[in-house]
Structures are given as C-alpha cells and as structure tokens.
Amino acid sequence: MTELQQPLSQLQETSGPLLDAQKMQFWMDKAVAWDQVGSAQTLKDISRHLRGLTDFLQQVLTQISNTGSTAETMKELPCLGQILGRLCWNPYVTVGDTNRGLLLQCLLGLYSENPSNALERKANQWIRKVLCRLATEDDDPAAQILMKSTGVPPKEYHLRVLKKMVKQHQENIEKTCCSKKSIDQRCSCDVILTTSEVFVPLLDCPEASPVICSLLQRPGTSFTDALSEDFLDALNSTDLRLAVDETALVSVWYHSLPRLEEAVLDLLEFATSTGSAPQNLEQHISKTQLPKACAHHCSMFLVVNDIFRSILKQAEGNLAVHSVIQTFTRCFLKELEELQPRTAASLKAFFPQSPTSLLVPLLTLPSEMPQEAWKNHLEWLTASLQRLAEQEEEEEGDSQSSRLRERKACGEGHHNVFETWFLLVQCSHWVQVAGELLVTSEAEPCSNLLWLMTFYYHPTNRWHCRAALLEEAKEAWRHLRTLSSASVRPLPTDHLQPLITLLSLKPQRPSAPLLTLSLMVYCAIFCQLPHSQSVEIFQTVVHAAGLLHEAACVLNSLQHRLNEGSCSSRDTVHVRIKKLQSTVTHMQAGVNPHTPHNRRMGSGDGLSKESWKRSAQEKKRQLGASEPGSSNRRGLACLVSTRSQANFPACHHKWTI
C-alpha cells in the first residue's frame, strides 16, 4: 500500500492544532527566503527546519483531507498555493522522501475530481502543470542537447550524475581522512563538517547512503566529533533510508542515542508482543547486531542496560523481559569473549554498578565449571546475596543510620540490592541451575536454593514478605515432591488442587505463582517420574492456572541455556523440554486468547515504545537535556551516568519504602 493510500484515520490521529494565520505566514516567509538558495546560511536554515516542515506539511495534509472542498481549503489557508508552489521547486525540500511525499500528497489532495467553480478548475490546471514540469522539465539546455544526441534518457542521466557526485564526495572523505596516521589526531575536520552539512537534507535519500555511512564510520572519538550538529540532530529524527550494513548501523547508534533506544525497544517489543515466547530469541538478538555493538562500545552497553533496568522496574513479573535480558547478556558475553580475554577489570567497566565480589562468580557460566562444584558455588552465591539483602534491610530499618542517609542523599536508596538482583536477572543461568539441583539432588536441606529462587522472583522485601514467600515456596516444593514420588497412578485431581491454588494470585496475602510455576517446570523436566506422567501433571495444572505464556518462557530460557552444554546426558532433558514446549503450544492454539484461561502475568503495558518515549522525555526534561544536539555532545557515557542517578518515574514504587 503506497503512502498515498494511507487510511484517513491515521492522518487524523497525527493532526496537531489547527493551522493559524501566524503559522502560515511563518512558512510563507520561509518559502520565500529559501528561494534564494545559494548561501551557506540558507542551507543551514533549511536543514534546521526540515523536521518542522514535515510537521507543517502533515498538518496541511490533514486539513486538506478533513476539509471537503479545495475552494474551502484555499479560503482557510490563504497562501497555501504559493507556499506549496515555492517549496516544489526547492531541491532541498524535494530531495528527502518524507517531505517530497507529503508535498506531493498535498498537491494531489488539492485536486478536485469534480471542480465546482472557476477556482477549483484553475487549481486543477495548475496542479497538473506543476507535476508535469517537476517530472519532465530540465533546465540545462546544453545537457538536453547531449542527451538527445547520445540517446540517454533524463532518468538515467540524473542517476548517473548523482552516483558520481556521491562517489566524488566519498573519495574526498577517504582522501582527507586516510592521510592522517594517528587516530588521535583529528582528521581534516573541515571536510567532514562541510560534507555532513551538505548531506543533512539527503539523510532520507537512499543513493546518498555510501557517503553517510562513510561520515559515520570515520575513526575518532565521540567527543571530538566533527560532524555538524544539524547532521546529528537530523540523524535522530529523520526516517533514515540508509542501505545500512552492519558497521554503519553500529555507527548510527553510536552517534544517535535515540536510535539506539529505538533499536532496543524494538527488540523488547518483538520479544514481548508475539503470542508465545519466541524460540529463536537468541538468533533474533544476534541478528540485530546490538550485542556486537555493545561489545565494541562500552558506553552502548551501559545505555542498553539502563533501558533494561527501567523496563524491569515498570514491567515486574514479565518473564519475557527476563528472557530477553538474559539472552542478550549471554550474546553480549560471547561477542566480548571474541574481542578480549575476560578479566575482572575489563568486566568492571561493563558492569560498574554491580557488586564487584559477585560479578565474576555470577557471570561464569555453569558450563565453565564442573557439575560437582555447582552446589557449593550456589551456596556461596546465596550466602552472599542473603548477606547483602539483610544488610540493606537493616539499614533501612535503622532510619538513624548515617550511612543510609548518605546513600539516600546520593539517590542510591535500594541501589545495591536492585543492582545485585539485576545482575542475577542477567545471569539467570544460576537460578536455573538452582532449580535443577533442587529436583535432582537427593539431600533434603535445600532451603538456600529455595531462597535464591524466591529472591529471583521476588527481590523486594516489601512488607517483610520474604519470609512468608519462602514459606509458600517450601509448601509448593513439598507438594511437588509428593507428586513426583507418589506411587498411585493415575493421580486423583484433588492432589493437584493445592498446587493450582498456589499458582493463582491472591490479593490478600503475598503469593508466589511464578516461583511455583518455575518449580513445577523444573520438576516436570528433571524428576524421576516417567515423562508421560509428568507431562500430564504439568498439562493439567498449567491449564487450570492459565499460565501458558509464562510456562513457555521458562521452558525456552532453560532450553537456551542447555543448548550451550554438550553433554550427552542432556539429550533426554532436551527431549523432555521439547515435549513440554509442544504441549504448551498445543494448549495455546486451543485456547482463545480472551478467555481467562490464558491470562498473562506481569504488566505488559509498560513495555510499549510510546510509554518509554514519554518517560524518557520526562527524564530528559528533568535533566535539562532538552536542547537539540546536547545529548550527543555529551557523549553516551556521560548521559548514562546522569540518567542512572535520576529519579525514575513513579512506576517503581516497589523500590521505595
């Protein structure tokens, strides 16, 4: 469907306030001033106003569509004809896809199929004439003579000239930049600056992408950026039509914070909006190039994590988000491994806010240590986490604590526990191992493993509920243990009822349905029961509780982790997981998404791009970073540290007392 056939409703949604005489006069003056194109000043002015022009044309188009007749539109917007007429002949306006498209739509919108008066007939004639001239006229008579005598059509000619011009610019950039040997030395920045100024209107012209990619990919540091401010601003807001290859994409993100945010949010939207948890999540994430980009640029990784933190706070209990974060971190670590040996110091740069003592232990993958060592490792981890959590809670309780006051003054508050928990989410593989050991180990005392899992699903100790939640977890565990060792077959369904009750949310008391669910999944996979029986139990319980989506998430995450390992004993596990996955898929297919059976846990609303953008803009206002270009000038690293200290909007109420 071409843009011209966009549904009217979509256009109406974007209508801003009605165009008033002042605005019309403003754009009339601009159109006249821009006619005298030639000076660098005019070019700068045009570049600065391209985005505003888009909005204006959008409003004009909406008004044209809403108003019935052209005669009326012309009355409401008196100098419209003149403005459009002048803009049509301004190459800086017509070169970009967006503005050209809107301009043409406006003209075509003003055409009356059944003209009812002289004005409309005249308008029709004028529109036809303008369109014809725009497409077929050439005001270079000498070139025309040559085209005729050599048999080259205008379309081919202009395309060839354009490609050659782009090539010349590119060669110019390469020539001036390669002459400098040292990367520290700023290369002939005049060339870069001028070229980037020239190419601002061409950001959404696909033929210009070689130069734009070259401009973005020059070696250099972000703080000595020679790219013009207008270029960077336009990079943030234009609908880029780059033929973007891998390295160019990374460069775009590097130079444009909003673009990076957009890419991350797109990823989150993909992962959370598909009906079932995507099973090729790892592949998808790798394909986005985000992990690779983050491995090359620490600052990017910090920004991405910042976004993840914020999303986590807004969308508690959404297992899909957990999956994305975990998978992303895993992909990232793999890319990082290729670039540099993993040292504690290098890792610290990427995880500045995580507790140092826990960093390496958590980031180490289970496959990197012998299986026998897992239990001890987990015990140590759990003990450290418990200590940390209790310490912080003590300080919270002791409101006189000067340390607490100090920390609060810096805006840290629950900083440590949250950061620790965030790191745990990034390294969920240990939680999965805990679940596995719970089921497979013979020894009974496993309260610390249960504590870890409880902490993972319920990190805050709001209203000191952790003890209660732990109790509930133990209860669930006891039920599951009974079920998996019961010798009566088939099981009477009332044996399953307590489990189903545990899986439902109870408003009065704190409940741990997700924890219970994941325990159940682990049981179904790792227990000694014949597989068909565990599947049956699983199916009944999950169906009754309606937690299909969450079950799928847990299964997929587990599968991802186990794909890493290569032990043959894993094969049976893989088979079990696959069977459970297909069961879930089957159940999902059979269930109507609107029935209460398929309720989804966790707030998915907070994940929409719009809400993030709104909250991001709010934050920017708080930080005073609303001037165009300033966020780029500060560089990504600066912005990240500022943002992480800012107060996030009220969504994260759980993290305040």
Added chain:
Amino acid sequence: MEAVLKNVASAVELLAVAAHSDAVSQWDEQTLSRAFQWAGYCEHVYTRFHTNSAIRRVVEKQLQHTNATLRDAFADYNEVSFMDLPRCEHLLLRALLNNPQLPISTIRILFGLKNGTSRRYHYQEVTGLCSHLIQCKSACEVLCPFSGLSTVSAEAEVQGEMLMKRLGALLSQGSDPSQAEHFLHSSLPLCEGAARHSCLVITAALLTASDSAGQTSSQSFLLDWLQKEHGVLQHMGSTLPSAVLKDLAGAHRKFRDAYFGTLKKWASEMEYSLSDGEWVPACTAAAPALSFPKMVEHFSDLFDACPSLRRNAEDELLHLKILDGDFDARGLSVWGDILSEVKK
C-alpha cells in the same frame, strides 16, 4: 525482424495515443504498466541494434512510415526518430503528463512513494516513477555547488562518458567519418553560453583514463576533430583554467600540438598598440581572444607541462623572431616579446 518492426510501430502508435487521445482516461494501473513495458521494448531495440547500420536503416524506414500515418491522424503529432527510441520512457511520461485527459488516479500512481524495503528501482516499475525522478534531480541540484571536488564536475564527467560512448558506437560501425563529425558538431555547440559547457565536456572526455582500445580511438578521433576546429580550441584556451589545460596537454600529445598551434595563431593575430604600450588582439581577430599577459601565461604553462615541447618550441619562436627582423626592442616582434617573457 518483421515482428520487431511491427512492435516498434505499435509502440510509436501507443506514444501518440498517450499524447493526444482521450483513450488514456480509461487507463488503469495495469494498462499504464504495459505502456511503460512497450517503452522499455523500444529502448531494448535501440540497445540491440544501434551499432548495426543496416538494421538501423530498416527501423528508420518503418518509423518514417508510421510517422506519416500518425501525422494524418493527429494534428500536432511529434515525429519519433531512431534516436528517440532509447528515450521512449521519457517521451511516454511527458506525453501522458501533458495529456489533460489523464485521470488523476493515474497521476497518483506515478507520483506515489515506493513503500517498503526494496528501494532498488526496478526497471519499468510504474509506481513512484516520477517521485524517484524528482528525487534524483533534486539530489543533483543539492550536491551541484560542491562538485568542484575534482578537476571536472560530475555532470561534465558523465556527459563526457556519454559523448565518448556514442562516438565509439558510431566509429565502430565503420561508417563515414563525416557522420561522427556531424555528431560532434551537433552535440557540442559553440554558440553563446553553450561554448563553455562544450569545452568542459570535451575536457572531461579527454581526461578520463582510457581503459579500452575503442575508447582510445574515440579520444583520438576527438582530438583530430579538435585540431581541425580551431574555434573549439580557442574557446578551450580562453575559458578553461590553466591547470586544466596543463593536464590536457600532459595527457595527450595531439592536444599539446594542437593547442600550441592555436596559441601561435593567436599570437600572430596580435598587433602592437602604441597608445597602450602593449600587444592587443587585432580587431579583425576572431573572438575569443586572449590578452598578451594571458597568452604568455598560457605559453609558460604549456612549456611547464610539457618539457619536451619547450626546446623545440623555443627554437620555433626564435626562428619566427628572426624572420621578423631579429630585433630585441619591445613591440617590434610578438615572438620576441613572448620569448623574452617566457624565459624570465
């Protein structure tokens, strides 16, 4: 061949219909697309046969015949020649857009934006045809002021390529060289305003490195033509910057010699003006002409660019000075004065 001729005839008729008939008001997207496919067919015919003079003659004959018929049918019919065939799409578009009967819905298709990921413009795809065209033209205009990045502008370079390609095709047909000369004459006008442009195109054509035997022979032909056409050389000498002339002289021996000849001709047309105390072009001299200092500069530049020329040239100038009487005083022999200036 019969089929080809028939198709070409149909395509030309289609063009006429597009331009003059109200049948276009019935055209839908598919018809439009098919029409452009016909235009593409004509372009294909040209590409296939333009080096084959025999087939070209046959096609031309068919075109004449079709033109005659259509002239009777439509009042202000524009004839289609063989050289119009490769530009059929453009002609079709122009015809349609100038036809008041073309429905607005069709115009919408032509000016629509191509949606989606495939930005590669497909041959004969009709949607967004005009929009893309406008974009290319605008982009060229936007980048034009900055095209002084290399010796020749991008436009001149492309035009030079076009010129050379067509010249090469004409020469390879083994046809009468006067045809090729006629082509050069018509493509490179020297009238007011056009002269500078033609010079730039020739420069671009000559400065492009030749990567094939065909191209070399085309350049050679062009240079021979230049030698005969003093007017062109004079324009080049007077309008092009000296650095460019140096490059040209350095790249092509023929040019160097021809240019030297032109400079000598200019010098020979100079008169000494007692009131100005300077050599000036005679009133009878053909325009454009150079001032004396300028001419000396040109001589110097030429010798700098071609050291091998210098010795012989200086000898030649000396000989001419001797013929003039071998006076050392200024104002008596243009050759002597040039020599003394150049030797400084």
